[in-house]
Amino acid sequence: MEEFVEICKSKKITIATCESCTGGLLASKLCDISGISEIYKGGFVTYWNEIKEKIVHVQPETIQTYGVVSQEVAIEMAINTKKLMEVDLAISYTGNAGPSICDNKPVGRIYCGVCYHEDVYCFEFQLSGSRNEIRCQVIDESIQKIKKIVGFSMI
Numbered sequence: 477m478e479e480f481v482e483i484c485k486s487k488k489i490t491i492a493t494c495e496s497c498t499g500g501l502l503a504s505k506l507c508d509i510s511g512i513s514e515i516y517k518g519g520f521v522t523y524w525n526e527i528k529e530k531i532v533h534v535q536p537e538t539i540q541t542y543g544v545v546s547q548e549v550a551i552e553m554a555i556n557t558k559k560l561m562e563v564d565l566a567i568s569y570t571g572n573a574g575p576s577i578c579d580n581k582p583v584g585r586i587y588c589g590v591c592y593h594e595d596v597y598c599f600e601f602q603l604s605g606s607r608n609e610i611r612c613q614v615i616d617e618s619i620q621k622i623k624k625i626v627g628f629s630m631i
């Protein structure tokens with residue numbers, strides 16, 4: 477995470493987050509790093525669908541059609557967060573960290589939406605472990621993918 481933040485700082489890439497199943501864990505991990513305020517504007521924790529709709533402007537039709545645990549919702553969360561927060565990079569998470577099937581998706585199914593400048597990506601993960609292990613895994617794995625998107629070399 478420290479490498480990710482340092483490179484974002486060096487490139488002046490501003491960041492915002494929109495988290496559901498991760499419950500603000502990415503924001504917390506970012507804020508553990510000294511100097512993060514140079515690039516991290518803030519984030520939303522949108523556990524309820526109502527909050528996704530009212531605060532982040534996810535379309536109710538998207539949730540009704542695809543389910544809240546879907547790539548379509550993750551993408552809308554990322555795109556809308558980027559616009560609302562006026563950042564270069566927005567990262568979103570929606571998924572099922574457990575303990576049981578949710579929205580017809582198995583435990584461990586997580587979607588990470590990424591909006592970087594005008595490009596949009598979505599990563600699907602199928603993870604295992606405890607609720608907190610799944611939350612930590614998806615952040616670690618998604619940050620590795622996001623580093624590649626923004627042109628970071630793996631050290």
